[in-house]
Structure formats: C-alpha cells, structure tokens
Amino acid sequence: AAISTLPDLRGDFPGMITHDGTPWHYLDTAATAQKPRAVIEAMGRTLGENYATVHRGVYSRSAEMTQAYENARRTIANFLGGSENEIVFTRGATEAINLVANTWGRANLKPGDRILISQLEHHSNIVPWQMLAEATGARIDVCPLTDDHQIDLDVAEAKLTEGHKLVALCHVSNVLGSVLDAPRAAKLAHNVGAKLLLDGCQSAPHMSVDVAKLDCDFYVFSAHKLYGPTGIGALWARSDILDAMPPWEGGGAMIDRVTFEKTTYAPAPQRFEAGTPAIGEAVAFAAAADYISAVGLDRLHAHEAELVERLRRELGAMNDVTLFGPADSAGIVSFAIDDIHPHDLGTILDEANVAIRAGHHCAQPLMDYFKVPATARASFGLYSTHDDIDALLEGIARTRRIFGKA
Numbered sequence: 001a002a003i004s005t006l007p008d009l010r011g012d013f014p015g016m017i018t019h020d021g022t023p024w025h026y027l028d029t030a031a032t033a034q035k036p037r038a039v040i041e042a043m044g045r046t047l048g049e050n051y052a053t054v055h056r057g058v059y060s061r062s063a064e065m066t067q068a069y070e071n072a073r074r075t076i077a078n079f080l081g082g083s084e085n086e087i088v089f090t091r092g093a094t095e096a097i098n099l100v101a102n103t104w105g106r107a108n109l110k111p112g113d114r115i116l117i118s119q120l121e122h123h124s125n126i127v128p129w130q131m132l133a134e135a136t137g138a139r140i141d142v143c144p145l146t147d148d149h150q151i152d153l154d155v156a157e158a159k160l161t162e163g164h165k166l167v168a169l170c171h172v173s174n175v176l177g178s179v180l181d182a183p184r185a186a187k188l189a190h191n192v193g194a195k196l197l198l199d200g201c202q203s204a205p206h207m208s209v210d211v212a213k214l215d216c217d218f219y220v221f222s223a224h225k226l227y228g229p230t231g232i233g234a235l236w237a238r239s240d241i242l243d244a245m246p247p248w249e250g251g252g253a254m255i256d257r258v259t260f261e262k263t264t265y266a267p268a269p270q271r272f273e274a275g276t277p278a279i280g281e282a283v284a285f286a287a288a289a290d291y292i293s294a295v296g297l298d299r300l301h302a303h304e305a306e307l308v309e310r311l312r313r314e315l316g317a318m319n320d321v322t323l324f325g326p327a328d329s330a331g332i333v334s335f336a337i338d339d340i341h342p343h344d345l346g347t348i349l350d351e352a353n354v355a356i357r358a359g360h361h362c363a364q365p366l367m368d369y370f371k372v373p374a375t376a377r378a379s380f381g382l383y384s385t386h387d388d389i390d391a392l393l394e395g396i397a398r399t400r401r402i403f404g405k406a
C-alpha cells in the first residue's frame with residue numbers, strides 16, 4: 001500500500017522477514033527497533049578489522065579506534081543539539097537515570113526535598129527515584145493525567161514548590177505515545193528552581209530532538225530503540241551540571257591520578273565512563289543516528305503520524321475496542337478489546353506473523369490508573385507500512401472469530 005512520505009525502507013532491515021522468508025509485521029518497535037544494515041556493518045567492522053581498545057594504546061589502531069569512539073560521541077551530541085562534552089555513554093536509558101540519581105541526586109537532595117514524576121512513567125523513571133528518596137529522605141509526588149492521557153501540566157504547576165529539586169518526566173509515553181510539552185515543563189520546573197530530566201527513549205526515535213529547544217537539564221535515551229544496538233545509550237546533561245556532578249562507578253578510565261592516599265578524577269564525561277566502554281556499540285549507535293538523520297526525522301514523524309491516524313480511526317470505529325492515549329500519539333497505539341485478554345490477542349496475531357506487545361509495558365502504575373492488567377500495543381517505525389495495519393486488522397477479526405465474537 002502507498003506510503004505518503006517515505007520510500008519503502010524494509011530492504012535495509014534484514015530482521016524484517018521471518019526465518020522462513022515470509023514478511024513479518026513487526027509492530028513492536030517501541031520495545032526495540034530492528035537494525036538497518038548500516039548499523040550491523042558498523043558493528044561488524046568495529047569488532048573486526050578496526051578492533052582495538054580505546055583511550056590507552058600507543059599504537060595506531062588504538063588511536064584510530066579512540067577517534068572513532070569520540071567521533072561517535074560527537075555524532076550523538078549533534079543528533080541532540082548538544083556538545084560532545086555533555087554526552088556520557090551508558091548501558092542505556094535505565095543506567096543513565098540511575099547515574100543521575102546516584103550522582104547528581106545524592107549530591108543535591110536532602111530530607112524533605114521533593115521529586116515530581118508522573119502517572120505514566122516507565123518503571124525506569126520511577127524506581128531509581130524511589131531508591132534515591134529512600135537514601136536521602138526526599139519525597140516523590142506524582143502528577144496525574146488529563147482526560148486524553150497527557151501529563152497534566154496544569155496540576156504540575158499547582159503542585160510544584162520551592163522544595164522540588166527535580167522534575168523527571170517521560171517525553172513520549174511508551175504506552176500511550178503522549179507527547180509532553182517539554183518547554184512548558186522546563187519553565188515550570190525552572191520557576192521553582194528544579195531541574196528537568198526527560199526520559200527520551202520514545203522521543204528520540206520519533207521526532208527531531210533539540211535539547212536547547214526542549215530547555216531540559218538532563219535527557220536520556222537508549223540506542224536500541226533508535227535502530228542501534230543494545231547495551232548502549234546516552235545521558236545528555238547541561239555542561240555546568242555535568243561538570244559539578246561527582247563520579248559514580250570507580251575504576252579505570254575515569255581517573256586523573258590514583259594513589260593509595262588520594263585519587264583525583266578525570267573531567268566529564270570521562271569521569272562517568274569507568275572501565276573499557278562498549279566500543280562497537282558506540283560506533284554502531286552513531287551509525288544509527290546517521291541513518292535516521294539521513295531518512296529525516298520530520299519525514300519519519302509524518303509517516304508514523306499517518307499510520308497512527310489510520311489505526312486509531314479503524315480501531316476507534318469498532319464498538320468493542322477501547323483506545324488509550326491521545327489522537328496525536330507519536331508512533332504508538334495502545335488498545336484493549338472487550339473480553340479478549342491482550343496476551344491471547346498477541347498469541348493469535350503471532351500465528352499470522354503479526355508481532356505486537358501485550359503486557360504492562362513496564363508501567364504498572366499506569367495500568368492501575370486505567371484499572372487494566374495489560375494493554376495491547378502496536379508501535380511503528382520507519383519501516384512500518386499500511387500492509388502491517390491490514391495484517392493487524394485481519395488478525396483482530398480472526399481473533400474475534402476464534403473467541404466466538406464475530
């Protein structure tokens with residue numbers, strides 16, 4: 001079927017076919033994206049003919065590898081509109097949030113201070129703050145949602161006090177696709193002297209991101225959701241904040257000078273990258289950012305918006321379907337069908353080579369809010385087409401027949 005804004009990019013993605021060679025309707029990109037050949041090849045070259053360690057060797061291969069690793073940092077910085085000394089490579093968004101909690105958080109929060117999160121956060125933007133609250137005596141407030149399932153910033157405005165040191169919010173919900181008005185959230189946070197952390201796991205792959213325009217203080221995301229490898233992600237933090245943050249993990253590469261009496265630390269970002277880093281992953285992460293930039297995030301966003309609009313319209317016309325999330329969701333459609341458990345739906349769809357996610361999506365407080373145990377979620381990527389939606393809708397009709405609902 002015709003796609004309005006993008007050429008068919010499936011040929012770039014070896015993962016987009018099933019093992020027996022038939023098309024695979026992969027609608028779980030919000031969990032993890034398939035990888036284009038450019039990323040797989042960058043990883044292969046780095047682990048193959050270019051491989052050596054970074055930051056230590058006196059030989060030329062290591063110097064070249066170091067340059068490639070640092071170029072990757074620059075590419076990721078440019079991708080976000082930040083500067084390279086503001087990018088820390090982490091294992092992913094989860095580790096990036098834990099890093100902020102354990103360094104900035106422990107250094108800046110004291111008993112009675114407050115952290116504002118929201119009802120729709122992923123567990124990785126809840127649990128590290130609970131652990132930090134436990135360690136420091138700080139308290140957590142939860143911002144509710146509007147009727148169309150956006151974080152209610154009017155309530156956030158009313159709730160925020162001078163006691164709030166941090167506002168940590170999901171930029172795009174992995175369950176609902178709701179897009180946060182980040183500049184407004186930043187203004188509200190900054191008005192009370194708090195910092196804003198954005199969980200960008202689902203925004204970086206779906207829209208063009210510029211940390212200066214978002215006006216946030218921290219931005220975290222994972223490469224594997226951006227068509228890159230697992231095992232790597234990034235923390236962007238404003239340089240004045242990052243420079244003042246104490247180290248977290250100790251070890252090689254993060255030091256300036258070690259003696260048994262006293263150790264001094266390297267400047268940021270090296271101070272936060274203890275040990276031999278994920279070298280191939282970093283280079284492949286940059287290849288993913290280059291790939292998605294060449295496709296164009298605005299074109300990608302328009303493409304996914306077209307698919308979301310159609311799927312929400314078709315599901316919305318079915319009287320046994322509940323849709324979650326706002327109409328302008330970024331690439332993600334969560335729904336439930338009366339009397340059919342999402343897991344049963346997901347299992348029957350799999351028989352027709354349609355892969356959706358069914359579960360709590362690591363957002364149990366959001367499931368509690370909706371009073372459901374789970375939702376079904378279809379999420380799109382730059383390779384998704386109308387054929388995938390056709391296959392999903394056929395699979396839903398078949399599931400209804402199996403359940404005797406037709």
Ligand code: PMP
Nearest residue numbers: 092093094122124174199201222
């Ligand atoms: N936040 C959001 C919104 C996510 O979608 C995810 C991944 N599902 C995460 C955080 C955690 O990312 P990771 O598991 O890659 O660290």
